[in-house]
Amino acid sequence: MNFRHSLSSSPRLRHVVTLAAGAAAGGVLFATLAGANPATTDTTDVAFVTIPAKQVMGNNSIAAGKVESAVVIGGATTVPSNATTVQLLVTVKGTKAGTLKLYPAGNPAGTSGDTLSWAAGGTATATMAENIGMSNKVSVENLSLGTAVVTVKLTGYSTQVTAGDVNGSGGTAGQALVNNGSGGVVWGEPGRAFSSYHAALQPIPFNGAFMRTVTVPRGSYVLSFNGTVVGSSSTPDFAHCWLFTPNFVTIANGDAAVGSSVPRSTIALQGTVTLASGGDLHAYCWSQGNQPMSMANASLIAQSVGTVSGSVTNAQQSTNKGLPTR
Structure with missing residues (x-):
């Protein structure tokens, strides 16, 4: 039930999964200074919608071992609320060599694998x-x-998720991810x-x-x-009806x-x-x-449904009551 970033760690749950076919439009490009390690990225083949560059982090000084986060959806970003992935132009420099790691906020383990390294005293830039x-x-x-010192600009977004972003861990053959009625998803029919x-x-x-029966x-x-x-x-008279397990x-x-x-008269x-x-x-x-x-x-x-909320009748935990008698 895991997307690239864990369902249990992120509220951005994808209840409808669109599989992207073909390569990303305007694929991911890399450019670094000589002597620096190149950026690494995952193979997310989603199609990005290009937008005018919008700076979301400008020359922010991030101390060694520290983390900063930037909002990349809504407001002045022009990125819609159903976006699943963003394309970022990232620039970093520092007096000591190092590496930047990007990941979905709140879920370090859910990173797509994007990193950007730079040489001591150098600058590196990459689209990620x-x-x-x-x-x-x-x-x-x-x-x-x-x-x-980090600058991040939004350059595009996607509303797609690839097959590589989804795996069947926890599910069985024929099951699908379904809404559980409580803001989450579960494996179910x-x-x-x-x-x-x-x-x-x-x-x-x-x-x-018996009026109707379904198996x-x-x-x-x-x-x-x-x-x-x-x-x-x-x-005057009336009919009385029951739904039974x-x-x-x-x-x-x-x-x-x-x-x-x-x-x-209608009964429902x-x-x-x-x-x-x-x-x-x-x-x-x-x-x-x-x-x-x-x-x-x-x-x-x-x-x-995947699961039901509210008052639920559990047939296997109840005593056989039999049909109503007068």
């Missing part, structure tokens, strides 16, 4: 690419034994929906009946049921009233459930009174 970290910043660390629909009228007996594999689901209750008498633990329930003034139920071993999810209804009732357009949908 780096992913964006916490608080929309990129950090610059001085790895030399003396003070480094890729948003599959299981549904059952019946348009024609079906009776709602006094002793109850799902293990996982977490948002379960939704909708139907139109149709009365056949002038006597495979072992008949209630996920949600509600009523729909009908009568002479309201011959039809929704709840969340986590199943450790899969099974059948049910919509079950009964007629509260003795009058014949029916349901049309009954629809039961189980939408797969």
Whole structure:
């Protein structure tokens, strides 16, 4: 589940991944003084949008072993909030030889591998690419034994992530990174929906009946049921419906009233459930009174999600309750 900078260390979570095909537009260029080590960079083949150079760090003196960070998104930078990577023109000089390391703010281990070295008393300049970290910043660390004077200018940005920026650690075959509903992502089933629909009228007996059932594999689901209750008498009456787990633990329930003034009424139920071993999810209804009732357009949908938040019914930790009895 790791991007180039760790999901757990950076708030810039990429829920939609666009794979870049082909080489970067206007590839990364390097220029250093003779006697200095060249800049190193990763092989991030993303296409950059070129922008007028915007200085985000100007002749900043960074002491030996220290770190400074620059905001590279929003405001006067003209870089949009969905940018994942920025292109930077970096210049450094110092009385002692050394190396600069760039990385997403808050995540030193998530560096793309970009470094820039200079000779004692010299200056080095390079165009470098780096992913964006916490608080929309990129950090610059001085790895030399003396003070480094650093200037950084924004020259481009990208909203893409390459296949090399993503790996399958922690996931299994067929899984995808999905929104967990709490501002993060997890490995899970890729948003599959299981549904059952019946348009024609079906009776709602006094002793109850299953309106719809869907069979799902293990996982977490948002379960939704909708139907139109149709009365056949002038006597006020109502239908009561439940959403059940495979072992008949209630996920949600509600009523729909009908009568002479309201011959039809819509019922809509929704709840969340986590199943450790899969099974059948049910919509079950009964007629509260003795009058014949029916349901049309009954629809039961189980939408797969990575995890669910809020009130969750865990079928495997609940006692088998059985169907409701009068």
